[in-house]
Structure formats: structure tokens, C-alpha cells
Amino acid sequence: MWSWSWSCCWSPTSPGSWRSCRARSAIEGISGNAMFATRNDSKQLKVGFIEKIESLYDSNFAGLLNIVFQTKGAGMKKTILILPVLSLVLLFHASCIREINAPQRTIRVAMLASGTTFDDMAFLQNCKTGLERAKTDFGLECVYDIDTSTARYRERLERFGDRNFDLILAVGYMWNDAVVQAAPQYPGTRFVLVDAGLSEPQANAVSILFDVDEAAYPLGFLSAWWAFHHGDGNPAVGFVGALEIPQIRQFIEPYLNGVDRHNRKYGKHVAHYGDYAGTFVDFDLGGQIADSLISLGADVIFGVGGLTGNGALLKAGERGKQGIGVDVDQTISFPEVSDILLSSAMKGLDHAVYAVVKSHTENNFDGGGVYTGNLANRGVDLAPYHAYQSQIPDSIQTEIETIRAGIMDGSISTGW
Template sequence: MLKNRLFYLFALLLAVGLVLGACGTADDEDTGNGGDTENEQAEGGDQAEEGGATDFKVGMVTDVGGVDDKSFNQSAWEGLKAFGEEQGMTEMEGYTYAQSESNADYNTNLNRLVREEYNLIFGIGFMLADAITQVSGQYPDTNFAIVDSVVEADNVASITFQEHVGSFLVGVAAAQKTQSNKVGFIGGVDSELINKFEVGFRAGVASVNPDIQVEVQYAGAFDKADKGKQIASFMYNSGIDVIYHAAGGTGNGVFTEAKDLKKNDPDGNYWVIGVDRDQYEEGAVPDTDDNVTLTSMVKRVDVAVADVATRAMNGEFPGGEILAYGLNDNGIAVAETNKEALTEEILNEVNSWKERIAAGEVEVPQNHDELEAYLGNL
């Protein structure tokens, strides 16, 4: 009996191997797309020569959000695509992206692009910081860039944004807009990065009026719209009328809740402040002219990605540097799409704070300790 069983299991192994193996070989003969590594490298070389204009190749690895996350992965890919098209590159050859399905995929994807001889590889999101640290050490001849985090290595450029400054400014807008003197903040995962949003926002609100209450909640996830909706519902019920979300996909639930409320009660105050991209379209209440998006804290990942790619292509790769994109280089902006809600008066106030920050009169806090100190000095 034992013999029999072993035999069949062995047969299973062989058969599976055969089937998969057959696929591989067939392809070698038919299209030459697969093949062994030597073949591929030879092909890669050919393509670069055929490309003519440039043999610069740039790729990016997404975090688990994927390139269609309506947030910074998508923004990064848009930036890379724009760069590639401008340089006359073809997708998949000159520029490409590798999508990660889980945290376990980051290393594999980075290595894959290194092996296909990409000159510059972006890691999108702070989740990739560890993977970039490791891989950049193993391949010192390849250039890497990490978005939203800092990796200290000579072949890595760290792309950061002054989210706290942008959040401060939308905080000013929220403080101007609120009538109940209660505003809310919904974060994705309680982490250093998202704390930067929270702290900036709270500082901005308090700078206008220290008596305004800020309710802070973390959803614990970036992809749970239902949870975002639930928290938003609770907040609006407790009298909060402006919610700033820094929660990616979770934030979509905040918009849903605000739109539902606004639809049933067109005169009520239900505002949402978007994040990363201008989320004006997300806020349009169906069948009405209302829009619940007060403004958005726009973080131009696309601008930063295209900028670093251009510099690398021109041989000026900012390796080892920490790039902080902010108000001056359009890395951070306050969306002004909803003219009706974001009145002239509010905008003037936002702009005056913007100038004071630019002039160095105001030092926007970046973490909870700095926030305490900042609030103490008000």
C-alpha cells in the first residue's frame, strides 16, 4: 500500500513538472521570449541598441496599493509614464512598473528589475524602505530611489515631501470653514508618516483658533473603505463638520458618508479634505451640483518621480541625498478646484500662512513632541 501511494505521489510530481516544463520549452522554440538568462541578456542588449536615442531604463515597484490606487502609486506611475513618453521610450522596454501583491514581493520585484538591467529603480512608499536598503547594498552599480522614506546609501535618492506643511495649510482652511468648531482627522495606519499629516493638520487648525477641537482617529488600514465610512459617520454625528483624511482607499468611505449625508440634508455642513491627489471628483454628490470636497492636500509624487528620473538620465542622479519636495517646487499644493466652498477669504488666509512659512516665521511641527512644543508656544 505504501509503495503504491509513493508511486502515485511521485507520478503527480513528475506530471506537474512535465506540464510546466513543457510550457517553458515550447516557448523557447516558438517565440524566444523565455529562454535562459544568457539569451535574455543578449536580447536586452539588442533592444537597447535598436532603441537608439537612449539606453537609459527606468522602472518602479509599487507597494501593495498597485498602480490604480487613485493615490500615490498611481501618481508615481503617471509621472514615470509622462517622463517615458517625453523621452520617446516604449513601455515595458524603456520604462515599466512591477506590481507587488504583498510585502513579501518587494525584494523579488526590485531584484527582477535589477536583473533586467534597469538603471534607476523607484520604490514607491515607505513600506519598501527595508527592501531598498537591502537590494541597494547588493547592487551598488544600480541607482535606486525611495518615496516617502529615507534610505542612507550612496546609490539611493530619498524622496520625501513636506506633508506637514501641506497638512498645516489645509488645517488653516478647515479652521476657517468649520462652524461647529469641531474638525476631524482620519488616518490610515498609525505610523511615523501619517503622524506627520496629523501633526501638521492639528498645528494648522490651532494656529487659527486654539479652541477648535480636533478629533483624531486611525482606521488601522489603507484599504478599508467601510471602516472609513463608519468613522466618518460617527464624526459627523458628533457635530464635526470638516474631516481631513490621510488614509488612501479607506478615505473613499469618508467621501461616501459625506455625500450620503449631503444628499439627504443639502443645507448641512459636511466637508472632506482629500489627500495625495486633487480629490474634487470624488466629492461630487450625485444628481446635484454640490461637492463635499473642500480642498485637497496635493502631493505631487509624479513631479518628484519625473524630476529624479530626468536628473538621473542627465548623469546628475542625486544619490545619497534626501530630497524634500515642498511648496516651492510644486511638490506640495493646496487644491483650489472647489471655488464655491474654498472662498476668497479662506484662500487669502491660507496664502498668508503660506508666505509666513516660506519666510521662516513659522516652523511647522513634524511629530508629536514638536506639536506639543508648538501648541505650548501659541
């Protein structure tokens, strides 16, 4: 007669675990035929059963079931195959129940930054906004950790790695070394370096970068036009940067190149001045630098760098000058200066953070990869002109759109 021996390898967390219900139904469907199989039709039953089981196999289901037929002899005229089939049916019933009742573990995410507050009305607040939206949509547990210390980056990462957090977002270029060191130490945790590229790609880490020069360049053109038509006899623009680092220079240098484009196109001379504060978090110092630039003749101030940049914009308003915001639409996020902002050079930090966190929840995390936001994918953009919409002629708005299109198709270089 034929006798069966079987083994089952089952994981309730397997991506294919839902298929247990399909397998259960299939086995139940043929159990009636298997109940009373004679020796004459046992071969046919065996082949049919194997074909049925094999039809369930795919890349996620492979290895679920291993059924072995063995020949014991030919002396008996009839074999009743009840117990093995019922055992299989019960097994798959149990696996389905276990799958349905398995509790869903909450994904834990930490966002770490250097500074004094996430609610800075600019860069950090935009990052937080993206994570808060992901928290709502995906039911995450989120922790925000901010510290002014510049010497505890790895220690802070390890604190959350030791607590088995699923995803850690480190905001800012200064986290590079710590992420490179911590990622191999915690292979079960995924890391995101926001607004910088990792010096050494890691299998469980992603970088988020932005081509902010593409937004800053046309705004330099706009600032120069405004300064020439609304300033005194010696028009100029000015910038206040936080630190003289690539992430800040990528705003400022293309912005100044945009000023030069205006001068070449119209045969004008709009000067530019500027300085770096050496910090992201000194509101008063930003104001002091802006004040000195305005005294030199600057008609528009580009404030680049957290609270320092915000201080520069506020001072521009106090002195009756215009400004260009940064990172977000600061007409909305920093209403104290909404009446003096021509526009803002925006990074889609919130969208980028949301997209990367979403990829983690969907198990589609691009470890070792880089997310780059640019004009083409709306990862960077110019904020609306808001109150200045009617004060900027259609011809200038059209020229700015032409510049944007040229940057996207590669015919115009920002110089970065």
C-alpha cells in the same frame, strides 16, 4: 629621419566620442602638409602636429591619441610620411561612422508598490502619472509591479535587479530595508525610495521626501473656519488616517495644529476627533470611521491614506459634510467627491518622480542625495478651492496666504 608610431584608445560610448569628428578634421587638415616633409622642416612639422593634437585634448578627450616620434638617423634627405597620416584619417573616419550607427539602448524603469492598484485616484496614481510622462518624453520602457504582500520587498527588487533594469522606484516607507540591502548588490542599477528617507544612504540610491505639514497646517485653519461658520452649535473637524506612521502623522498633526491656530486667533473652540484604520486599502473601513466621527459632530473630514481615506471622503459626502483631500487635487482625481472638497493637501509626487527619472536619463543622478518637496519649491501645495472659491471670504483666503508665506519664511511653525 623621423618616423611615427601611434596608438589610439577609443570608446564609442565615451561622453567625448563626438569629438572624433573634430580630430578627424584636424588630422585631414594637416595631412597635406605632412605628405612631403623634408628633413629640414620635419622638426617644424613634428611640433605643429603635436600642438594641433594637444589642442584637441580636454577632460573628456584625454587619452584619445598617443603619438610618439622617434629619431632613426640623419642619412636620408627626404622622408615621405603618407601611411601613418592616412591610417589616422581612416581610423577617425571609422570612429565617426561607428558613433553615428551605434544603436541607442532603451532605458528600462520599474515602479514597485504595495497595494491593490496604481489607479487609486490619489498617492500611487500620482506617482504613476509622473513616470508615464517621463516615459513619453524620454522613450522609456516602464514596468509597474504591485502586490499586497508585505514580506516580499527584497525579492521583488532582486527580480528587476537580476534583469538589469536601469532604474527601480520603490514607492513607500516600507521599502527602506529592501532598498538598503539591494542597492549594494546591484551597483549598476539606480534606486529611488519615494516618500521616505533611506535609513542608510546609498551611492546608487535617491530618496524623495515631502514637507506635507506645510500644506496640511493652513488647511486645518480653513477646516476650523468652515466648521465654525457652517456647523451646528458644537463645531468640530475629524480625520481618518491609514496607518499611524510618520508619513501619515505628518499630515494629521500639523492639520490639527492649524485648527488650534484658528481657535487662538478668533477665540473660538472647534473640536477635533479622529482615528487610524491600520490599512491603506480598506475603502469600507474608512467610510465606517468617518461615519462615527460625523456622528460625534465632525463637520469636515480629512481623509489621509489611499483607498481608506477615499472611503472616508465618500462617506462625508453621503452625510452632507465637507472634506479635505490628500496627495493630489482630489476634486479632479476623485470626481465622486468633487462637490464636497474644500481643498486638498497636495504632494508633487508626479513632478518629483519625473525630475528624478529625468536626472537619470541625463546622467545627473544625485546618488546618496535627497529630493525634498516643500511650499517654496511647489513640491507641496494647497489645491484650488474650486466650487468653494466664492464661499470662502477674501479675508480668510488672505489669512491662509499669510500663513503660507510665514511657513516659507520660517516665521510660522507647523509644529512638526
